Amino acid sequence: MSYYRCPDCGGTHEIFGAGGGTRLAQELGVPLLGRLPISADLPEGGDRGTPAVWQQPEGEVAEVFLSVAARIDAMSW
Secondary structure, X not given: OOEEEOOOOOOEEOOOOOOHHHHHHXXXXXXXXXXXXXXXXXHHHHHHOOOHHHHOOOOHHHHHHHHHHHHHHHHOO
């Protein structure tokens, strides 16, 4: 989880600090595939067996997951 998106103001809050994933990816020499927002939809959907991408296909979490999937797909060819 990378950041929290405030539902009231829409602002992004880096509650765990910023840039850790980017730094680690650079140190390991691997691409950073995406920055996933903190969302209650992820564990709740997992518990129900309903992926977040299905729950809110137009939502921010779905957008990130689909972007990551596309990057992985592009790297596999």
